[in-house]
Amino acid sequence: MYHLITGLYAEWTKKERFNVLVVGPSGVGKSCLLEKIKSLYLKRPALPPNRIAPTVGQNVLELPLDKMTMHFWDLGGSPSVRRLWTKYYDESDAVVWVVDAGHFLALHSQSQQQRSGDVKGKGKATEPDVGTEAYEARELSWKLLSELLKNPSLEGCPILIVANKANENQSTSTDLASTVKQWFAEKLARIDDDPDEAASAQAPAQTSNVFADNEEESYRSPTRSHRNYEWGVILTSALEGTGVYDAVDWLQIRAQGLKHGRSR
Ligand SMILES: Nc1nc2c(ncn2[C@@H]2O[C@H](COP(=O)(O)OP(=O)(O)OP(=O)(O)O)[C@@H](O)[C@H]2O)c(=O)[nH]1
Ligand SMILES: [Mg+2]
Numbered sequence: 001m002y003h004l005i006t007g008l009y010a011e012w013t014k015k016e017r018f019n020v021l022v023v024g025p026s027g028v029g030k031s032c033l034l035e036k037i038k039s040l041y042l043k044r045p046a047l048p049p050n051r052i053a054p055t056v057g058q059n060v061l062e063l064p065l066d067k068m069t070m071h072f073w074d075l076g077g078s079p080s081v082r083r084l085w086t087k088y089y090d091e092s093d094a095v096v097w098v099v100d101a102g103h104f105l106a107l108h109s110q111s112q113q114q115r116s117g118d119v120k121g122k123g124k125a126t127e128p129d130v131g132t133e134a135y136e137a138r139e140l141s142w143k144l145l146s147e148l149l150k151n152p153s154l155e156g157c158p159i160l161i162v163a164n165k166a167n168e169n170q171s172t173s174t175d176l177a178s179t180v181k182q183w184f185a186e187k188l189a190r191i192d193d194d195p196d197e198a199a200s201a202q203a204p205a206q207t208s209n210v211f212a213d214n215e216e217e218s219y220r221s222p223t224r225s226h227r228n229y230e231w232g233v234i235l236t237s238a239l240e241g242t243g244v245y246d247a248v249d250w251l252q253i254r255a256q257g258l259k260h261g262r263s264r
Contacts (some may be wrong), residue, residue: 016068018255021088023148024098025141025260026054029164032238033098033247034061034074040186041242049239054078063248070248082128082144089153093258094160094251097148101140101176103134108179149229158254159231162247166235181233188231193224207227230254 022030031052040047041063075081079108107129128197129135135239148154163180234252236243 014034015064016255018068018070018251018258019091019093020072020096020251021071021085021094021132022072022096022098023144024077025100025137025144028077028098028100028141028156029238030074030077030096030098031055031059033162033164033236034059034072036238036241036244037061037063037072037248039247040241044165056081056173057084061167065248065252068252070251077213085148085149086153089148089151090264092154092157094158094254095148096156096160096162096247097141097145097252098162098164099180100137100178101166103137103141104180105166105176106134107138108176111167142187146187149188149191154229156228157260159229160247160254161231161233162236162243163233164238165239166243167240168242177235179232180235181211184231184233219238230257 008238022034032049035046035052038044038061044241055074056078057076059072059074061072061074063072073092075085075088159217159226161180163176166176234247235248236247238244
């Protein structure tokens with residue numbers, strides 16, 4: 001009888017589990033973010049950034065929240081570890097895609113400088129960013145994200161783009177969040193134009209909705225899409241802790257929207 005009652009109690013009080021896959025290129029600060037979540041929510045001491053080595057496998061964090069347990073998988077972003085990413089897709093309920101906000105900031109200020117130079121000197125528009133470290137890093141990040149989004153196992157999975165390394169002074173001096181958001185909105189709207197898409201276009205057709213985190217702001221793919229997911233952008237600083245609560249809140253809202261996770 002005792003076992004029956006404790007078993008029933010455990011079943012009634014059992015929390016939903018929501019699996020979050022944290023991925024992105026190497027060095028963008030995924031593991032530092034996870035450490036920051038751990039220290040802010042669980043009040044456990046975080047490893048200092050200089051003690052965090054590049055991830056060669058996975059880091060795991062169980063985060064008990066009011067209505068669910070959020071389970072994070074932070075995977076390494078180096079080419080050899082990236083091969084493991086797909087193994088987690090089936091079990092993932094949401095993806096956190098981490099980018100380096102510093103790259104967007106550098107490219108944004110370069111293009112502004114170029115624009116003012118062009119106006120003054122009436123020069124012709126060039127592409128000064130191509131080949132710079134920031135440009136190449138942003139391109140690699142998009143290439144990896146678009147591959148991930150095309151994987152049918154992640155269909156319907158909410159995607160939170162976290163622009164990390166956005167220190168306070170940087171994010172207020174320019175409208176970095178809207179720069180990042182606009183850039184991804186344009187890329188996501190054209191994702192189906194990619195010729196590499198041909199193979200995955202065979203997947204069963206679904207509604208073609210791609211939503212920004214602001215529900216009123218809807219970016220619709222100009223061509224057919226078999227995807228149906230929500231996405232948003234949040235700026236964070238894993239070192240300063242800014243944006244970390246917002247990111248976890250965003251995920252919680254999506255988790256509640258999905259209720260019992262994605263249908264698999
Ligand atoms: N300025 C700044 N540096 C950061 C921030 N977050 C992380 N870093 C630095 O970025 C470097 C890489 O951080 P990691 O957390 O190891 O990056 P990662 O994305 O987990 O890298 P992999 O495990 O190789 O995929 C570290 O040297 C951190 O100090 C941030 O918010 N601001
Ligand atoms: Mg790491």
